[in-house]
Amino acid sequence: MNLVRRYLLHNGLSLGFGLIFLLALIGQAIAGHADFNNRLAAESAPQISFTDYVTSSDFAVDVAENWQSEYLQFFLYILLTIWLIQLGSPESKHPREVGLESDEQQSLGRHAGPSSPHWARVGGWRTVLFSWSLSLTMFGLFLFSWFAQSVAGHSSYNSEQLGQLEDPVGYGEYVASADFWNRTLQNWQSEFLAIGSMAVFSVYLRQRGSPESKPVGAAHATTEKTG
Known part of the structure; x- marks a missing residue:
């Protein structure tokens, strides 16, 4: 090959x-x-x-408002699945593994293997940072895209205000406005609904060959076993 x-x-x-x-x-x-x-x-x-x-700001705000909701969804999902479980879902850990787990379970420090990432073996702040790097990156991308949405939305909103011969508003006033939060929350609620539905549906429904599904013949109560 x-x-x-x-x-x-x-x-x-x-x-x-x-x-x-x-x-x-x-x-x-x-x-x-x-x-x-x-x-x-x-x-x-x-x-x-x-x-x-x-x-234009009109296109930028439409793109950014979707991006920020996606990154927020995955940031919260990564964190919440540390402590919250959905019995029977391959999206969930087993009840006995709730929490951050031990260094041995996570292959950290002296429990790391020869192929483990260097920062997982060295200990100290580097291992702590690496241990949280996925959620921190997702949160950072969320903040960046949320800020981009707010800036583009502010510009687009003021363009509409001027077109209607009304006074433009300041950035802080826009971020506190109904227009901004209507755009933001309509994306958030759809993302949370989708990922919550996936966690529940995967308890009782199957997709043969997908790692997001349990094996077709697995019991409904089987947790953290992909097919």
Whole structure:
């Protein structure tokens, strides 16, 4: 097997989702541009080019508000599954493993193996940081995309205010506004519903061959066993 085929095989999931992401983003840009120009036409306003649209605050806020909700979802999911369980779900740990687990269970320090990451073996602050690196990264990406959404939303909102001959608002006023929180919470609630439904459905339903599902013949009460 040559190097290219091996790389594609070993990274198929990330590459596949990356391609789907790009196609969806391009589709959103095309549809959003058409919809935006339709609204401009209804107001007898001049239409804008595709380039102007994808570099506008209107497009940026639509993209960023979805990104921040996704990263928030995974940040909370990573943390909550440390202490909360769903008996029978492959998305959950077994009840006896609730909590941060011991160094031996986590292969840390003197319990690390020869192939363990260096920061898992050295101890001290580096091991602590590495132990929390996934949730910290997700939280950082959430904060970044949330801030991007707030800045783009503020700009878009003030553009609408000026178009309606009303005074623009300050950044702090916008972040406390109903418009901002309506955009934010409608994304949050959908993400929390989806991931909570997945945890429950996976107790009783199966998908043969998927690591997100238990083996088809596993008992409903079987927890933390993927198929």
